[in-house]
Amino acid sequence: MFNFKMTKLRIIVRFCRNYASQSYFHNPGKEPLRALTMGQLLEQTAKKYPDRPALISRHQNQVLTFQQVLEQADVLAAAFNLIGLQSQDKVGIWAPNIVEWYITHMACARGGIVLVHLNPAYQSNEIKNLINSVGIKGIVCAHKFKTQNYYQHLLDICPELSKSPPGGLTSPNAPSLKSIVVVSEEDLQGAFKYKELMAMPKKSDVISIKESQHLIDPDQVCHMQLTSGTTGTPKAPMLSHFHLVNNSYYIGKGNELDKKHHKICVQVPFFHVFGTTITIGAALNHGATLVVSSLSFNSYKSLEALKDEKCTVVHGTPTMYVDLIKAQREKREDLNVNIAVCGGAPCSPQLFKQMMQYLGVQKVKSVYGLSETIAVVFQSRANEDEILATSTVGHLMEHLEAKVVDTQGLMVPTGTPGELLIRGYATTLGYWQNEMKTKELIDPSKWLHTGDQFILMDNGYGQIVGRIKDVIIRGGENIYPKEIEDHLNTHPDILESQVVGIPHERLGEEVCAVLRIQANISLTLQNLDVHCRGKIAHFNIPSRMEIVDSFPKTASGKVQKLYCLNQQVHHANTFSAAITDSRFRIVNFF
Structure with a gap:
């Protein structure tokens, strides 16, 4: 009996040890989660810090306190209601970092409207696909930014805009889209001016927004973060x-x-x-x-x-x-x-x-x-x-x-x-x-x-x-680019590195280091080998190297990794241009 109990105990102990050694972790937390909406959170913060600056926009020379943000958000939410945008409708925001982006975000939260985040770099075909994929009813956008003309993009998608009254758009190319608001001083046919929209609500309309906050459920969709909509159906995580x-x-x-x-x-x-x-x-x-x-x-x-x-x-x-x-x-x-x-x-x-x-x-x-x-x-x-x-x-x-x-x-x-x-x-x-x-x-x-x-x-x-998808398999060895990049970045002449796999007839893939380096510096593959030899595993040492002036990036500032799909290795002067080359595919890094 004693031996049976000891055997059973050993089994339990062994099981516990094995379980404890597995990659699992739970952090239960010390504070309870809160059942609040973003609009209620804004109201709480404005009450606590009414005169504290919430946003300083240096390029627009504007400063808004938390109380001013709350007031402007309620006015814009009331204005949305007046032009037919109601709770759970979807409003796209398509602009760079401007005050109006921030206020639109808060206004949608106060009005129970779903804010759809649109990358300011998107082009006409992408925006058309996104509008139709999620059923966007209204868009708030900048007029122009860099090479972008947002109003012209919308006009390209919906030619009917040139003859439509503001808020009355009807277009077979984007059936759900009804209202367009442009942050501009110009009169643009078919679109509301942001400033004019802010002047529309009466005091009673704004009070109605304030008094309806309890009707918005914290579990309602607040935001949609869209993936690219160039082809097919974009993925839209609901938050x-x-x-x-x-x-x-x-x-x-x-x-x-x-x-x-x-x-x-x-x-x-x-x-x-x-x-x-x-x-x-x-x-x-x-x-x-x-x-x-x-x-x-x-x-x-x-x-x-x-x-x-x-x-x-x-x-x-x-x-x-x-x-x-x-x-x-x-x-x-x-x-x-x-x-x-x-x-x-x-x-x-x-x-x-x-x-x-x-x-x-x-x-x-x-x-x-x-x-x-x-x-x-x-x-x-x-x-x-x-x-x-x-x-x-x-x-x-x-x-x-x-x-x-x-x-x-x-x-x-x-x-x-x-x-x-x-x-x-x-x-x-x-x-x-x-x-x-x-x-x-x-x-x-x-x-x-x-x-x-x-x-x-x-x-x-x-x-x-x-x-x-980034793992490089070289001759059966799994190679993780991050480990190599961390070591390459310790080289005094390297500003930034990206490690990618390129095809190899015998090994399947070989390791290529793509580097941004200090100005007026000459760096060779031999220099790189000396820096790596004895510091990282031999199969992790890059066998090819390319020098570039810059890495292609997404609008959010993330580097886009480039993977060569054929046997040819491109030199530095063509690497940056490879973003438009069908022999490369673009993969967002995180």
Whole structure:
């Protein structure tokens, strides 16, 4: 009997050890989630900090307090109602970082309207597809930006606009679209002027918006973050008020916005989840001030804003920080940055150190997530050591579960690469009218499949290895580009690196390093080999190298990786142009 009990005990102990060693972590959280809408959150913050600046738009020379934002949002929400845009209708916002983008976002929240984020770089065919895919009823847009003429794009899609009264558009090319609002001083046929729209509501109309907030359910769809709509049906993750309020609260807390009043230099676009949730939402939760230096990212304008406005926090992608550091090395401005938040793509430890060295930041915060996880599921914690800050994407956020699985869906041992899965409040409601893709994304057990190669540690921290599709298979060896990029970035002459796989007849693929380097520097493949030999595995050492002036980027500032689809290797002067070459395919990096 004794032996039987001991055997049984050994089995239990062995089982527990095996289970404990698996890549699974649950962070139950210390604070309860809140059943609030974004509109109610705005009202709470305006009551708490009525005279505190919510938004400083330097390029528009405008400053709005939280109370002014609330007032303008209610006026615009009332105006939307007057032109036929009601609760749960879909309104697209198509513009760069302007005050009107911010107010439209808040107005839709106050009116229960679904805000559809439209990339300001989209062209006519993309916008037409997106309008029809989700049934956009109204669009608020800039008039012109860079080479874009948004009104002309809409006129190309709907020629009937030239003869339509404002709010009365009827077009077979976009049957759902009725109202267009343009931020412009010009009279544009068929469109409302933004300023004129703001003058339409009566006091009673605005009061009606204020008194109807309780009718908006926190579980209602608040935002749609659209993927590209060039061909086929775009994926449109649906994000609720509940998602946005809570995820942005914990983001702000993790980035220490709750400790004191911070001014945040905004380098990221509003339309991306980095801009909407990590930046706007977190600032709204904790009363932080947003400082927008330019319509789109400009490293020198950012540097001026950091200096002039005495910003204590800065947000950006790794590429943005590379350019900001370059500008600071030239200008050597006196900065007062406490915290740099980095997301959108993996950031190398070397870049983290340079951010501290040249920008003078005291802490660098990593954030990791997807549009489908609202924004962030892993992020840096307060008071973590430099190793965790520079080598991980942070700790699993509160009220979430994470696990890492192999190709068979089985959990891998702790510290082993596999696909990251997330479960909890921060997973999207699903893709709009796309049940098949939703089922691929979220399995029957409610685990969301990120598609990212990830290492989960037993302390709840995680490391990105790369996208599953990014893995290079060279002669049977699985090679993870992120590991190589982190080492290449330690070379003093390399500004930024991207590692890609190119076809090889015998090995299947070989490793190619595509580099941005310091000006007036000559770097050879032999130099690269010396830098890598004995420091990383021999099969990880690049066998090809290309030098480029810049990497192609998405409008949100993320680098687009290029993969060669044939045997030919392109030289540096053709690499950047390869974005239009059918021999390459473009894959968004995160």
